Amino acid sequence: MEFVIKGGKPLHGETAIAGAKNAALGLLAASIMADEDVFVRNIPDVSDVNTLLEAIADTGARVKRISRHEVLMNGSSIRSFIVNNRYIRRMRAGYYMLGALLGKYHYAEVALPGGCTIGSRPIDQHLKGFEALGAKTSIRNSMVLVEASELHGSNIYFDTVTVGATINVMMAAVFAKGRTVLENAAREPHVVDVANFLNSMGARIKGAGTDVIRIDGVQKLHGTDYSVIPDQIEAGTFMAAAAATRGNVLVKNVIPKHLECISQKLREIGCEVQEYDDSVRVIAENRPLRSAKIKTLPYPGFPTDMQPQIAVVLATARGTSTVNETIFENRFKYVDELNRMGTNISVEGNIAIITGVPELKGAQLVAPDLRAGAALVIAALAADGESVVEEINYILRGYEDFVEKLQLLGGSIGLAESEEEARKFFLKAGIV
Numbered sequence: 001m002e003f004v005i006k007g008g009k010p011l012h013g014e015t016a017i018a019g020a021k022n023a024a025l026g027l028l029a030a031s032i033m034a035d036e037d038v039f040v041r042n043i044p045d046v047s048d049v050n051t052l053l054e055a056i057a058d059t060g061a062r063v064k065r066i067s068r069h070e071v072l073m074n075g076s077s078i079r080s081f082i083v084n085n086r087y088i089r090r091m092r093a094g095y096y097m098l099g100a101l102l103g104k105y106h107y108a109e110v111a112l113p114g115g116c117t118i119g120s121r122p123i124d125q126h127l128k129g130f131e132a133l134g135a136k137t138s139i140r141n142s143m144v145l146v147e148a149s150e151l152h153g154s155n156i157y158f159d160t161v162t163v164g165a166t167i168n169v170m171m172a173a174v175f176a177k178g179r180t181v182l183e184n185a186a187r188e189p190h191v192v193d194v195a196n197f198l199n200s201m202g203a204r205i206k207g208a209g210t211d212v213i214r215i216d217g218v219q220k221l222h223g224t225d226y227s228v229i230p231d232q233i234e235a236g237t238f239m240a241a242a243a244a245t246r247g248n249v250l251v252k253n254v255i256p257k258h259l260e261c262i263s264q265k266l267r268e269i270g271c272e273v274q275e276y277d278d279s280v281r282v283i284a285e286n287r288p289l290r291s292a293k294i295k296t297l298p299y300p301g302f303p304t305d306m307q308p309q310i311a312v313v314l315a316t317a318r319g320t321s322t323v324n325e326t327i328f329e330n331r332f333k334y335v336d337e338l339n340r341m342g343t344n345i346s347v348e349g350n351i352a353i354i355t356g357v358p359e360l361k362g363a364q365l366v367a368p369d370l371r372a373g374a375a376l377v378i379a380a381l382a383a384d385g386e387s388v389v390e391e392i393n394y395i396l397r398g399y400e401d402f403v404e405k406l407q408l409l410g411g412s413i414g415l416a417e418s419e420e421e422a423r424k425f426f427l428k429a430g431i432v
């Protein structure tokens, strides 16, 4: 299966953003910490979320999908603390079940998360936090084992700002005796969403969104009815698509504050970005875009998950730009693909140097990971000519209805299961 794209048309219209994948993954794991019904709304219908829900159901927890975007959870029927299947091994966020099961049952065995192509993705900070709370941790046969006779509050200073470890240790500390303080904590919107979710269930978490989070242990959690925040990165991806195709797109169902760094950078590059209560409009039609310097940083800095997408915008901006990736060690795998479209990008260590070119040419492309895959789709939509993007399962992990949303914005994009279908698509697209 592959995406087939005929580029060269600016995107116009409006699109609605789904719930945040990276908030939903932590939040759904946390939902099993109560023994009552937990109703979660606005979850994105993407494969990472669906895989995690299957893994949670395998523990014996009740998982009732009410609709594409709503699920009823209940952790009272859990009978297994082992989370391991070939799907969960391919995604990263299965590790959130460590914090949730350890916190509630003092035991968990979870498949070691697969390393992603963007970096080694260690979990040493997760384990450091669990051990500080009183747990024993070990890794055997590609499984992570954590167990504790009891969990007690502790002061934990993360050696590096880590979203996953912040969320995981925050969950593990919910029932720990006494106060836990997490320092050098991640401040991402999805960390705040998981904290708010747990507090709506009766947890006592303060400071989420700052670099110091305090968790005071409680006896138990109760049910809740909670809606996941909009996806900051999906929103940013469509903002970048509007800019790269020189279009005019209204991105709805967003929290503009979460997009501030992206909006500012697009303005610096030459786009007009209008902010409303729950939407932003990106206008780039007939605007000569100019170069910029990008440095990825933990929130509220420029998100690493937007790095490939902004690189595509800069690829046809006037002048020379630099993109400095400070979070992951291998997040430029898409550059070779872009250079086959006529971009002029060189990578030295963790810095990409981008010299803007007047236009891109369509090409046969292979998505190297989730966000780079989305960036290649944006490049193909902006390019002159036909492109094919393979390995699109990466993209389907994090973007709901990606093809349909781009089609509604005027993008000439389709899904092809075979060469024949691809040929038919291009024939039809060529006639339009």
Ligand code: EPZ
Pocket (backbone or CB within 6 Å): 021, 022, 025, 092, 093, 119, 120, 121, 122, 123, 124, 125, 126, 127, 160, 161, 162, 163, 164, 165, 186, 304, 305, 327, 328, 329, 370, 371, 398
């Ligand atoms: C989350 O990954 C996101 N994934 C990633 O999004 C995102 O890129 C990343 O946060 C940074 O924002 C999910 O939320 C499921 P980290 P995570 O722990 O938690 C190092 C996407 O596209 N580190 O914040 O794994 C690590 O190597 C994905 O949706 C340690 O050294 O990221 C990295 O350099 C891609 N030890 C840095 O910290 C640890 O124990 C940030 O990683 C943990 C992390």
